[in-house]
Amino acid sequence: MAFTAPKESYAGKVYSVTIGTGDKAATIGGENVLSFHSFEGETPNRPLVAFEIQDVPPTDWPENVRKVFDGVSDDPVKWAKYCQDELKAKAIALRLVGTHPDRENRSAEDAAKTVREVLAAISVPLIILGSNHAEKDSSVLIAAAEAAKDKNCIIGKAQEANYKTIAAAAMANNHKLIAMSELDINLSKQLNILITQMGFDKERIITDPMCSALGYGLEYTYSVMERIRLAALTQNDQTMQQPLLADVGMYVWKVKESQAPESDLPQWGAAEERGILWEAETATALLIAGAELLIMRHPRAAAAVESVIEELV
Amino acid sequence: MLIIGEKLSIIAKRVREAMMAKDKGPIQEIATRQWKEGSGIIDANIGPAEDGGEDLMQWMVTTIQEVVPLPVCLDTTNFSAIEAGLKVHNNQWGKALINSTSNDPERFPILELGAKYNCDVIGLTVGNRGLPADADERAAIAAEIMGRAMEYGLPLENLYLDPLVLQIATTQDQARHVIEAVKLFQHINEPPMKTVVGLSNISNGCPKALRPILNKHLFVLLMDAGLTAAIADAKEMAEVMEEKQLILDVYHGKEIEDKQKMSEIKKTLDVILGNTLYAHSYLEM
Numbered sequence: 001m002a003f004t005a006p007k008e009s010y011a012g013k014v015y016s017v018t019i020g021t022g023d024k025a026a027t028i029g030g031e032n033v034l035s036f037h038s039f040e041g042e043t044p045n046r047p048l049v050a051f052e053i054q055d056v057p058p059t060d061w062p063e064n065v066r067k068v069f070d071g072v073s074d075d076p077v078k079w080a081k082y083c084q085d086e087l088k089a090k091a092i093a094l095r096l097v098g099t100h101p102d103r104e105n106r107s108a109e110d111a112a113k114t115v116r117e118v119l120a121a122i123s124v125p126l127i128i129l130g131s132n133h134a135e136k137d138s139s140v141l142i143a144a145a146e147a148a149k150d151k152n153c154i155i156g157k158a159q160e161a162n163y164k165t166i167a168a169a170a171m172a173n174n175h176k177l178i179a180m181s182e183l184d185i186n187l188s189k190q191l192n193i194l195i196t197q198m199g200f201d202k203e204r205i206i207t208d209p210m211c212s213a214l215g216y217g218l219e220y221t222y223s224v225m226e227r228i229r230l231a232a233l234t235q236n237d238q239t240m241q242q243p244l245l246a247d248v249g250m251y252v253w254k255v256k257e258s259q260a261p262e263s264d265l266p267q268w269g270a271a272e273e274r275g276i277l278w279e280a281e282t283a284t285a286l287l288i289a290g291a292e293l294l295i296m297r298h299p300r301a302a303a304a305v306e307s308v309i310e311e312l313v
Numbered sequence: 314m315l316i317i318g319e320k321l322s323i324i325a326k327r328v329r330e331a332m333m334a335k336d337k338g339p340i341q342e343i344a345t346r347q348w349k350e351g352s353g354i355i356d357a358n359i360g361p362a363e364d365g366g367e368d369l370m371q372w373m374v375t376t377i378q379e380v381v382p383l384p385v386c387l388d389t390t391n392f393s394a395i396e397a398g399l400k401v402h403n404n405q406w407g408k409a410l411i412n413s414t415s416n417d418p419e420r421f422p423i424l425e426l427g428a429k430y431n432c433d434v435i436g437l438t439v440g441n442r443g444l445p446a447d448a449d450e451r452a453a454i455a456a457e458i459m460g461r462a463m464e465y466g467l468p469l470e471n472l473y474l475d476p477l478v479l480q481i482a483t484t485q486d487q488a489r490h491v492i493e494a495v496k497l498f499q500h501i502n503e504p505p506m507k508t509v510v511g512l513s514n515i516s517n518g519c520p521k522a523l524r525p526i527l528n529k530h531l532f533v534l535l536m537d538a539g540l541t542a543a544i545a546d547a548k549e550m551a552e553v554m555e556e557k558q559l560i561l562d563v564y565h566g567k568e569i570e571d572k573q574k575m576s577e578i579k580k581t582l583d584v585i586l587g588n589t590l591y592a593h594s595y596l597e598m
Binding site for chain 2: 184185186187189190193194197227231235237238239240
């Protein structure tokens with residue numbers, strides 16, 4: 001008797017979300033199966049890797065990832081163009097970290113100007129991130145959302161403390177929205193409900209259950225992502241059917257393993273390779289857990305993840 | 314169903330202040346109210362009570378039993394405070410109940426007290442290795458506690474097994490394991506073991522308006538599973554009796570006339586049984 005591979009079928013489906021405009025617009029989600037289970041159902045869209053850039057020079061990034069962008073990272077426009085034109089980025093994530101009160105404390109107006117300039121220079125979709133300061137993000141992301149009006153960006157991150165203003169700004173300017181909660185599936189669902197209760201379309205949300213790096217709680221992120229996806233597919237939970245974000249680079253490039261020099265820890269091997277691997281491994285794990293959108297820093301880590309995606313789709 | 318009135322707990326500000334000031338008024342008022350509302354035992358939760366626990370427990374027991382003809386549930390981790398309470402407990406109104414022993418060796422002396430004073434003991438089915446994962450683990454721990462009870466001379470009919478209700482907001486899938494455990498516990502002995510839960514922990518951390526709804530639905534499911542006793546709000550549980558049949562009808566797949574009520578019951582049963590993911594606004598979806 002011939003072997004028949006068992007197939008799961010699911011009740012629910014992940015929403016398809018398109019970002020950007022024109023030829024370079026990208027769509028993520030849309031599958032009705034677990035990640036890469038194309039043998040069981042539809043997987044119409046590939047996961048998307050966005051390259052992370054900042055509004056201010058990446059002085060806080062470790063040398064091994066910072067040096068890749070030497071000569072361009074002093075200017076977000078040059079940096080964005082470099083990622084798009086040279087590194088063939090399919091999306092850019094602009095983190096307005098310079099607006100954080102403990103950093104350069106740039107104003108909302110300055111941030112809006114950066115957004116306008118970057119958008120004018122690139123044709124791939126843009127993800128606009130605040131500095132993760134709940135209060136400051138409210139004003140910065142309102143200005144940024146207005147500056148990017150009708151460019152179909154992703155704005156984020158809306159959290160429990162500030163979702164109202166950020167969601168309103170995303171809605172008024174026709175953007176998608178990242179809803180972030182802190183490694184708690186029930187609060188993630190709750191935040192999605194609260195945002196949709198404002199009249200925000202549930203199919204325009206990207207869920208960020210909060211990332212963590214390999215060795216620093218990755219299994220928690222993995223588990224929450226997997227449970228969100230299972231609720232979406234097996235329970236047909238319409239509040240949990242958004243594509244998932246893995247904001248990988250920021251979490252990976254601050255852990256010891258991605259930065260400790262080989263001279264200090266020779267048994268850990270070459271620092272540069274190690275950092276790249278750490279980012280690629282973290283991202284790959286989260287791809288398998290269900291992430292459709294990854295924000296990454298090192299081009300070689302991003303390339304490694306792209307080749308994994310290529311093999312698995 | 315035996316209701317162990319939960320309101321005299323050190324966690325409540327008014328009760329804590331009365332305990333500290335040894336002010337009988339609020340304690341007796343709350344105890345009396347719970348008795349009138351249908352409690353069969355009054356819980357006296359004095360917390361860890363490391364200093365002066367003996368005096369405090371004796372004062373609680375006598376203060377309660379001065380006005381209420383019911384036994385008291387001695388609820389503390391302080392061993393000598395329990396023994397002090399047992400010495401003054403008026404058994405004319407029923408056996409005292411100790412809350413609690415577990416499968417942690419540090420808690421075994423409680424069984425000895427239970428045997429010595431011929432009172433009832435709650436056996437919480439946790440060990441010293443963290444929380445049980447499911448009903449089977451709870452039953453395995455229950456069997457060990459039962460063995461230990463016999464070793465210490467406590468008759469099994471004096472033991473109430475407690476599967477440990479956890480918060481639905483953080484450990485949602487445990488609710489169905491608790492219901493399953495209550496069923497299992499009754500199968501591991503003949504006559505069936507008695508069971509008890511700390512009911513309202515299910516809704517700890519949930520919005521205030523949701524709490525009675527979750528408490529009541531879990532209560533009905535546990536009653537249906539054969540639960541013997543619950544540490545609970547007697548008033549809330551008296552109200553359940555009006556809704557019990559509706560909840561059970563929906564649970565068994567029947568349509569009920571009030572569609573709004575039906576939707577509330579269905580959604581609540583679904584989160585308790587793990588069919589949908591819990592969120593604070595689950596009723597609004």
